[in-house]
Amino acid sequence: MNRWNYILMRLLQAFFTFFIIMFLVFMLIRLLPGDPASAILGDRATEADVARINAKLGLDKPLPEQFAIFVGNFFHGELGDSISFKIPVMRLIWQRVPVTIFLATYAAVLAVLIAVPLAFVAALRRGSAVDNAIRAVFQVGLSLPTFFVGLVLLTVLGAQLGLFPIGGYGTTFGQHLYYLFLPALTLGFNLAAVLMRNLRAAIIEVLTAEYVDFARAKGLRNRVVLSKHVLRNALISTVTLLGLNVGALLGGAVITETVFAIPGVGRLMVEAIYGRDYAVIQALTLTFAIMVFAAFLITDLVYAQLDPRVEMA
Amino acid sequence: MNQLCSSTERRGTRLSTLLGLIVLVALLLQACAAPAAAPTQSGAAVATESAAAAPAGAPVSGGTLRYGRYADSLFLDPVLNDANLDIWVLNSLYDTLLQSTLDGQGIEPMLAEKYEMSADGLAMTLTLRPEIKFADGSPITPDDVKWSLDRARNPDNGIWTFSLESVDSVETLGDNQVVLKLKRPDPALPAALAMFNSAIMPQKLFEAMPGATDEEKATAFQEKIVGSGPFMLKEWQRGNFMLLERNPYYWAKDENGMQLPYLDAVRFEIIPEDATRILKLQGGEIDGAEFIPLSRAAELKADPNLKMELFPSTKVNSILVNNRSTLTDGSANPLSDVRVRQALNHATDKDALIQVVTYGAGTPEGSFMSASTPLYAAQAMYPYDVEKAKTLLKDAGFEQGFDVSVLAIAGSADDSALLTALQQMWAAVGVNLKIELVDAATRTARYRANDFQMRTSAWTNDINDPSQITSYFAIFKTVESLHTGFQDAELEQLFDDSQKELDPAKRAEQYKRIQEIYAAAAPIIFLYETPYPVALRSNVNGFYQIPLGQNLFSKAYLAK
Numbered sequence: 001m002n003r004w005n006y007i008l009m010r011l012l013q014a015f016f017t018f019f020i021i022m023f024l025v026f027m028l029i030r031l032l033p034g035d036p037a038s039a040i041l042g043d044r045a046t047e048a049d050v051a052r053i054n055a056k057l058g059l060d061k062p063l064p065e066q067f068a069i070f071v072g073n074f075f076h077g078e079l080g081d082s083i084s085f086k087i088p089v090m091r092l093i094w095q096r097v098p099v100t101i102f103l104a105t106y107a108a109v110l111a112v113l114i115a116v117p118l119a120f121v122a123a124l125r126r127g128s129a130v131d132n133a134i135r136a137v138f139q140v141g142l143s144l145p146t147f148f149v150g151l152v153l154l155t156v157l158g159a160q161l162g163l164f165p166i167g168g169y170g171t172t173f174g175q176h177l178y179y180l181f182l183p184a185l186t187l188g189f190n191l192a193a194v195l196m197r198n199l200r201a202a203i204i205e206v207l208t209a210e211y212v213d214f215a216r217a218k219g220l221r222n223r224v225v226l227s228k229h230v231l232r233n234a235l236i237s238t239v240t241l242l243g244l245n246v247g248a249l250l251g252g253a254v255i256t257e258t259v260f261a262i263p264g265v266g267r268l269m270v271e272a273i274y275g276r277d278y279a280v281i282q283a284l285t286l287t288f289a290i291m292v293f294a295a296f297l298i299t300d301l302v303y304a305q306l307d308p309r310v311e312m313a
Numbered sequence: 314m315n316q317l318c319s320s321t322e323r324r325g326t327r328l329s330t331l332l333g334l335i336v337l338v339a340l341l342l343q344a345c346a347a348p349a350a351a352p353t354q355s356g357a358a359v360a361t362e363s364a365a366a367a368p369a370g371a372p373v374s375g376g377t378l379r380y381g382r383y384a385d386s387l388f389l390d391p392v393l394n395d396a397n398l399d400i401w402v403l404n405s406l407y408d409t410l411l412q413s414t415l416d417g418q419g420i421e422p423m424l425a426e427k428y429e430m431s432a433d434g435l436a437m438t439l440t441l442r443p444e445i446k447f448a449d450g451s452p453i454t455p456d457d458v459k460w461s462l463d464r465a466r467n468p469d470n471g472i473w474t475f476s477l478e479s480v481d482s483v484e485t486l487g488d489n490q491v492v493l494k495l496k497r498p499d500p501a502l503p504a505a506l507a508m509f510n511s512a513i514m515p516q517k518l519f520e521a522m523p524g525a526t527d528e529e530k531a532t533a534f535q536e537k538i539v540g541s542g543p544f545m546l547k548e549w550q551r552g553n554f555m556l557l558e559r560n561p562y563y564w565a566k567d568e569n570g571m572q573l574p575y576l577d578a579v580r581f582e583i584i585p586e587d588a589t590r591i592l593k594l595q596g597g598e599i600d601g602a603e604f605i606p607l608s609r610a611a612e613l614k615a616d617p618n619l620k621m622e623l624f625p626s627t628k629v630n631s632i633l634v635n636n637r638s639t640l641t642d643g644s645a646n647p648l649s650d651v652r653v654r655q656a657l658n659h660a661t662d663k664d665a666l667i668q669v670v671t672y673g674a675g676t677p678e679g680s681f682m683s684a685s686t687p688l689y690a691a692q693a694m695y696p697y698d699v700e701k702a703k704t705l706l707k708d709a710g711f712e713q714g715f716d717v718s719v720l721a722i723a724g725s726a727d728d729s730a731l732l733t734a735l736q737q738m739w740a741a742v743g744v745n746l747k748i749e750l751v752d753a754a755t756r757t758a759r760y761r762a763n764d765f766q767m768r769t770s771a772w773t774n775d776i777n778d779p780s781q782i783t784s785y786f787a788i789f790k791t792v793e794s795l796h797t798g799f800q801d802a803e804l805e806q807l808f809d810d811s812q813k814e815l816d817p818a819k820r821a822e823q824y825k826r827i828q829e830i831y832a833a834a835a836p837i838i839f840l841y842e843t844p845y846p847v848a849l850r851s852n853v854n855g856f857y858q859i860p861l862g863q864n865l866f867s868k869a870y871l872a873k
Contacts, residue, residue, distance in 0.1 A: 034754030040387075040395050041472065043757060043770065044785060046792055049472050050761070084387050085551060086532050095550060151588055159592045166593045167584060169553065261584040261593075263553035271384075271552075276754045 007297065014293045018286060025285045026067055029278055035059060036083040039276040057083065057278075070282070080279035084272075089283040093265060097287060099169060100264035103256070104249045106180050107188035108242060114192040115238075119199035120226070126204060135200075138193035146252055150186040150259040157182060167261035183260040187252050191245055198241050202234035209233075236307050243299025247292050372571065372855065376871040377578040380864075381590045381602040385552050385583045389538065390531040391512035392464055393471040397862055400509050400775065404863040405557055405579065406540040407512035408564075410439055410458065410491075411503055413777045417627065417685045417860035420503040420777065424453065424513055424541065424564070425491075428506075434498030434815045439506075441489045446562040447515045448538075448545045455485035460516035462493070470527060473510040475784075476501075476776060479812075498813045500820055504687075504778040509863070513541045543574040543867040555581040557866075565867065575855070575870035591848070594619065600853050600871065603864075605846040606726070607672045613848045620851055623674055623844035624858040627683040627774040627782075630675075632719065632735075632767050632838035633760075637798040641764040647715045648766065654835040656705035658695035660742045661735065665697075667841050670730045675841035680828045681786050683842045685860040688779045690825040692832035694839060702742045714743020719767040720759065723750035728769050731840075763796055767838075770795070773862050779824055783808060787831055799836035 037053035038045060054060050058069065073080065079089045122131040141149070158166040170179040206212065207230060215225045254266035265284055272280035304310045386399045391407055394400060410425040422428075425439040445453040464470060466477035479499035484492045493502070505511060518539050522530040538546040543565070544557035557579045565573040582599060584590040587606050594602045595616065605613060605621070614621040634657075638649040647653050667675040676684070679691035706712060719735075721728040736746045751759070759765055774782055784791045788808055789800040804827050811823040832839075845858045855868040 032755075034752070034756075034758040038757040038761060039754040042395070043760060043795070044472075044792065045757075045761065046472075047761075086388050086528070087551075092551060096552065154589060154592055159596045162596070166596050166598055167586075167589050168582070168598075259586050259589055261582070261586065261589055263550065263583070267585070268552060274752060274754065 003301070007301075010293075010297055010300075017293075018289050021289050022282065022286060023067070025282060026070060027063065029273075029276070029281050030059075030063060030066070032276070034276050036276045036278060039274070040084060079283045082272075082280050083277045084275045084280075089279045092268070092280065093283055093287055096263055096265045096268055099262060100250070100253050100257070100266055101291070102176055103180055103184060103187065103253055103262060103264060104246070106177075106184035107191065107249055107252075108246075109188075110184050111188035111192040111195055112242070114188070115195035115199060116231075119196045119203060120231075122196070123200045123203035123207065134196070138196055141189050142193045146186060146190065146255050147259060149189060150183065150256055153182045153186055154260070167259075169262055180262070183256045183262060186259075187249060187256045190252065191242070191249060194245065195238055195241060199234055199238045202237050203230060206230050206233045232306060236303060239299060239302050239306065243295055243303075246295035250288055250291065372567065372575050372868075372870045373872060374571065374575050374870070375577050377580055378576050378601065378853065378856075378866065378869060378871060379580045379582060379599040381584045381593060381599045382581050383583075383585055383587070383590065383604045385581075386555065388531075389535050389546070391514065392473065392510050393528060393531050394509075395472060397773065401858075401862045401864050402555075402581070403509050403512060404542065405544045405866055406538055406542045406546060407509075407514065408541040408543075409507050409509070409511050409513065410441075411507040413504075413507050413859055413861060413863075415857060415859060417625075417777055418687055420507050423507070424458075425506075428503065430815075435495045437493045437495070437502060438486070439491045439493070441491070442564060443489070445541070445564045447518075448540055448542075448560045448562060449515075449518075450562050451515065453513060453515075453541055455487075455489065455491050457516050458491045458513055459483045459485050461514045462491075462511060464514075464527070465510045465512075467527075471510070473508070473775070476505040476508050476510060476781075498815045500811070500813075500815050500817075501776070501778040501780050504776050508776045515539050515541075544579060547578070552583055554583065557581075563867075567868065574867040576866060579866050579869075594848055594850070597850065601847060601849045601856065603845070603847050603858075605848050607670075607674050607843070607846060608726075610672060610674060610846055618851055620849045620853070622847045622849060622856075622858075624847060625685050625860055626843065626845045626858075626862065627685055627860045628771060628843050628845070629678060629681065629683050630731075630769070630771050630840045630843060631678070631681070632840065633765075633770045633795055633797055634837055635763065635766050635797060636836050637763070640766060641762065646766065647709075647711055648717065650709045651834060652705045652709040653711060654838075655695065656702040656709070656742065657739065657744065658835050658838055659698045659705065660702035660739055660744070661695070661838060661840070662697040662738055663839075663841060665738075666731065666734055669734050670727060671841060671843050674846070675843045677841055678839040681831050681837065681839070682779055682782045682828070683774070683860070686774060686779050686782065687777060688821050688824040690821075690828045692828055694832060695835070699741055706742060706744075712743075714745065716745045716747060717766050718747045718749050719769070720749050720751060720756045720765050721769055722753055722756065725769075731769065760796055763793070763798070765796075770837075775861065777861065780808075780812060783824075783827060786837075787827065794836065797836045799834065801830055801834060804830045 035054065036057060036059070037050040040053065041049055058066060081087060082089050082092050085092060118134050122134045125131050154166055158164045164182050165179050168179050170176050212225060212229055215229050250266065253264060254270055256262070257264045257267040265287065268280065269284045272284065384398055386402050387396055388394045389399055389403060389406065391403055394403070408424050410423060411420050411428065412423040414421055424442060424445055426442045428437055428439045430437050441453065441455065441458070447453055462477065462480070462483045466474055466480050468474050479495045479497055479502065480493050481496045482494045484494065486492050519530060519534050522533040524530040524533055543560055543563050545560050546555070547558045548556040559574055559577050563573060567573055584593060587604070590602045591605065591609060591613070593599045610621055610623070613619050634648050634654060635646060636649055638646055640646050663677045667673060667677065679694060680689060682689055706714070719732060721732055732746065732748050739746050756768065760768055772782065786795055787799065787804055788794060794800065807823045807827050811820050814820040814823060845862065847858055849856060852872045853869065854872055855870050857865040859865060
């Protein structure tokens, strides 16, 4: 089938998945101990205050009725107001989603920029000291928690050497690139480690393939062999890995956004959960689901692009 | 084949290449970001020339103070807000008729230049200052004052209406006076008129906002705040930053006649992670940071570029105890016996806790309210005495000790340090403390349902009067004495009397007795008071955080 039909079919499948996700999240957060009124009012809340807020939010109705109202509103384009901030949820998310997308994309790009050349070096010099050094560095990096790596980078490269600003987001595109370099590096490093190992193994395998020998026998220069034949084939499994890890990137963004004071949706999600801000949690879950869906779809499309043998069915 | 493609670099220089690459990238990116805020680079080790010796000479007008907060405000309406995060910022946007003195003990004029109480205590007349204006230049009139106070005391409007409960009606008088007629004499009324919810707001602008309910209008007004305070809200990106600019129509001047506020602007930056906030301060990217963990106070104090302030506060830390005879699961509660509670207080070494948890910054509690609360009266309290504790437990029939659980916030370093220390201290008298870690919303839900035995708790006053903290801690009908279940008839009678007592000496006597009764009954485990820890760059002068918690920026300035 052609590409557009394929995308359409994926979208239809996605709606079904989204519905199930929304239903599950809707029920789960209401079953958690604690409620928005308690979270907002804190320990000084009187029973009267709490009852008033719960009634206003419609939380005293039975669960199925609440879900029906929610679905009804959704199809009118109404995602509700944030319980903590009292502004429309969409406005809150709209401001912050681009930040997280920027961060996650930047992290993925950096991860690839780091992983690909190093994987090549490691694979081509397999077994040498360089190969071992590269793999050791990544092994250590994988074992260190994101939080720790972030703080170390901030302290050394930010505070002590003064090369990068300490946290924040900036206002222009250029500033975003500058301010987000350290957080993207922190976030992307684990991913780079995973990608590097996978790509290195794939390159090693591909290097011994018949078509590579054939290409060399044809007289092609080494550079062409490596880029056109080896890299392209080895990238296939790496692209898949990258796509599958988008969820992990979004999860890691939560910690990174907190450490580096970045106003993204990862942090917003955690704050919303602690604050039992049901409307924000629901809307953000949907947002994340859409982002992951988009990432999977793009991965599949790129995969098909890279490997002409793959058909979109 | 082992050849790489045509580049000239070979083996052995990978690491230095990588490092060089990072520096190169940094410089390139710095170039991209050039036009706007390039951070001032001063690592902690490098002392800057002027900063260290900043003389507190003449205040300087101008500049933007960048202040790091740990979380963002939620709802900037004086009446409908629910959180300290809002309260401690609202005073920069709105003035009240009266204001607290810096030491938190008294009340002085603000928008009202004087006030008089009638002889029978049932009417208060306030005279407004001449020529006071809102941030858009329109005059602040008695109608605005009446409307603001009526809105604040409307029982449907939020959780702070109790402060003006004694007011029967608000009337305007002439073009610069307002009269409050009271249902009963109210000694706390001046303090109530200094509380954030009595902020003076522009009636016509607020009512012109779209929306059917007061809350809808307040939500809309938040985006276009026109206030009566030293600053105006210029821009607010939630979770990111808030920019306040000087109100050009502000009434106040300093002692030398210089216009206040000194600053052109205050920029709040939201930096939830403590370590990051401190790094930014040390790097000079922000000029002040709140909520410094006390474990780092000594380190920042030693930094020549910084001032580590520990502002006296109304913050009291205690362990709330369920005094009821049975718990929600039906089991018997040993803590219902006053001797058991007194024993636990004796078994608690407060001085040691102050060292371990607050790194010496705390002071032991002398009562359930902080020493900076008006009418505070220090009590004998419970000196650390393990033998006395054991005797009391034996008298109560618990010579073998017992198990008790405490609800704590998962991830809170303070709770962790405090409760593990208490575990050890109480083990010495046979009491086995079990720590239950939950998140804040869960704890609040269980606590409100009285489903707890003990929990950690911190309290700051919202008003410069002891009535609020007393009604929450000691009066059953408010919130069941902070859900401890404590109730004392004599105390409640004293409290009711004190709510109408205009003679300061008599009222002080009543509160002295209230605090005596409470201390003897030991409904809670008394711990310590802690200050507000704020770190500032050395060139920041005139900033103050009052005991109630409000941040005062109107007299702050950045010395050259």
